[in-house]
Amino acid sequence: MSVHDDRFKRDDFPAHTPRVTPIRKIKATDQIVFSILATWIEGFWTHWVGSTTRPCMVNGDEPCEWCQKNAPKKWAGYLFGYDHQKGELAFLEMTTFGFEKLQKLFPDEKNLRGRKVTVQRERKSEKAPIYFVDSGYVHESLVQVKERSVLPTLKRIWKQWL
Numbered sequence: 001m002s003v004h005d006d007r008f009k010r011d012d013f014p015a016h017t018p019r020v021t022p023i024r025k026i027k028a029t030d031q032i033v034f035s036i037l038a039t040w041i042e043g044f045w046t047h048w049v050g051s052t053t054r055p056c057m058v059n060g061d062e063p064c065e066w067c068q069k070n071a072p073k074k075w076a077g078y079l080f081g082y083d084h085q086k087g088e089l090a091f092l093e094m095t096t097f098g099f100e101k102l103q104k105l106f107p108d109e110k111n112l113r114g115r116k117v118t119v120q121r122e123r124k125s126e127k128a129p130i131y132f133v134d135s136g137y138v139h140e141s142l143v144q145v146k147e148r149s150v151l152p153t154l155k156r157i158w159k160q161w162l
């Protein structure tokens with residue numbers, strides 16, 4: 001049934017918007033199981049400029065504009081895998097504290113793919129560092145998933161600064 005009322009903007013066949021793999025941030029009370037499908041973490045530096053986060057961009061040997069201005073700098077790491085809570089592939093975001101915890105859990109590993117971890121905050125606060133508990137190995141249904149890079153997701157988030 002189609003009732004005509006031209007005050008509404010209709011779009012019965014909306015154009016498909018390609019979706020990038022989302023970034024998963026751990027909330028204060030989250031406790032999620034995460035299957036790691038990346039060999040290693042992908043890390044990036046960003047600057048806080050006013051209320052925006054901008055990528056620290058390398059231009060040959062030239063330090064970036066914000067490095068030159070001594071703008072505060074922050075590292076974030078992204079680990080590709082499967083978020084069992086949301087039931088989707090995602091990039092788990094962590095700070096240097098989270099990264100150190102992950103390294104402590106698997107000190108001899110050069111390849112994290114295939115590991116499964118439970119992730120939560122040390123306290124019920126989004127400012128508290130995240131930590132990991134070894135939860136075994138990924139299910140065989142995930143072993144065929146191809147590794148993805150976080151770059152397409154970050155490029156979309158940072159597009160106005162690129």
Ligand SMILES: [Zn+2]
Pocket residue numbers: 047055056057063064065066067068
């Ligand atoms: Zn910089």
